[in-house]
Amino acid sequence: MLSLIKHPNYKMYMSKQQYRSEMGIIADILGVTMDGGIQGVIVSAISRRANLSHYAVLEKCQKLIDAGLVESIKSGRNRLFRITEKGIKFFQEFQRFQGVAQGLNLRY
Numbered sequence: 001m002l003s004l005i006k007h008p009n010y011k012m013y014m015s016k017q018q019y020r021s022e023m024g025i026i027a028d029i030l031g032v033t034m035d036g037g038i039q040g041v042i043v044s045a046i047s048r049r050a051n052l053s054h055y056a057v058l059e060k061c062q063k064l065i066d067a068g069l070v071e072s073i074k075s076g077r078n079r080l081f082r083i084t085e086k087g088i089k090f091f092q093e094f095q096r097f098q099g100v101a102q103g104l105n106l107r108y
Contacts, residue, residue, distance in 0.1 A: 025052065027098070029060055030091040033070055033083040040073055040080030 020028070028050040033041055047057045061081050064070035069087035073080045083091070 025050065025060060026064065027091070027094055029057070029064065030069065030083060030087060033081050034088065034091055036082065038082065040075070040082035042078050042080055046081065
């Protein structure tokens with residue numbers, strides 16, 4: 001196994017790791033809720049597909065609820081998150097922006 005800490009190009013390997021911006025995380029969550037459709041998506045599914053902790057999903061989803069992009073619904077023991085019409089429009093516009101930003105080789 002290659003140990004990066006002892007590897008001569010350690011800094012090179014570490015500098016290539018890129019983290020998602022908050023907008024990237026929000027876009028991932030909106031994408032998952034978009035796929036969930038009108039049924040909505042449970043927190044654990046968002047957590048798994050967006051690669052976020054349970055707590056991080058709840059925090060980001062609350063921001064999306066406050067902005068009117070996602071709504072929370074209770075279904076039995078589960079709390080589901082469903083994208084709103086406003087959320088769908090925002091997500092579509094954000095995807096257009098992503099395309100332009102990538103075309104210009106910008107990190108967003």
